[in-house]
Amino acid sequence: MTTFIGLEEHLKTWAGADETRRGIAQTIVSIAGNGIAIAELIAAGPLAGTLGASLGENADGDTQKELDVRAHEMIAAGLKETPVAYMGSEEAEEPVAINPDTGTLVVAIDPLDGSSNIDTNVSVGTIFSILPVQPGSDRTPLGDFLQPGTAQLAAGIIVYGPQTSLVLTVGAGTQIYILDRANRRFLLVREKVEIPLDKPEYAINASNYRFWDEPVRAYIDDCIAGEEGPRATNFNMRWIASLVAEVYRILARGGIFLYPRDSRKGYQRGRLRLVYEANPVAFIVEQAGGGATDGTARIMELKPGELHERVPLIFGARPKIERVIRYHTEPHSFVDRAPLFGKRGLFRM
């Protein structure tokens, strides 16, 4: 029988005697521990109360559900026992003080991602990013969260799905752990994830087609055109409306995910948040050999201006990301051949 290494043991080996690594490991173990408690709440569904009930709006004007708030509070309480100074959360306008005087790390977090899916029994998740407290006497708590994604020390997502899984990177590849429910432990099942390169599959909320910019429309048109189009391949489409589940699928079988900017009010910079959604996802995906871009720039090199800043997010297998960037930076790459494929447009094909 295969024996699986537990998360704590695995991180302990990685950290050795290194003080910073030990702090990172402790922080991950704390978040993962609360992830187990959140998984149990989600699995109980209505038996655990009105988890999907709307409580109001968060800092960004999104509806806040009971489970959003409970997940935020559980994780913040757990971090008290770690070297975390502040937690920057989707559910709080300002960074929340954890151990402000002694902490050496900060955690940026989306405590519950995909919360519009709570009542529909579809996978939801937690997304987190661990960054160092910056040196210098003029540092501010907020400033620690506004470092580019390249400064991340670790990033993870917990997917509360048929299996509860933890996808993690500490900068040495991407690992996947699965929750052994009977023993309440995460066990390592994949040591080094590599995103398959050529799966013809894309994920996008196609109901926004008419609001997209031309490069994104052209990219999707070319996928939809299938064997008769410029890609000469039939594509499949997925949209779970749960970022964590889309990341997991892309790690497992490849493809591309797009949440681009669009012309709707409030979507000029897309929907997803740079600091606690796009950056951790980009780190995980890059460590699995993939890429993440806003259409032209590498996500992890963007300098955030605020904690809740939004960003267009496109990630997946690297050749697909390179193609999307070409559509944005060299428009002739799709415009030139337009006559060959007739009039563009989703509904005209």
Ligand SMILES: O=P(O)(O)OC[C@H]1O[C@](O)(COP(=O)(O)O)[C@@H](O)[C@@H]1O
């Ligand atoms: O409803 P839309 O526009 O398709 O957006 C879905 C996206 O919104 C999100 O639910 C945003 O995250 P939150 O639930 O944390 O606000 C993502 O998980 C998902 O990719």
Ligand SMILES: [Mg+2]
């Ligand atoms: Mg989210």
Ligand SMILES: [Mg+2]
């Ligand atoms: Mg959320």
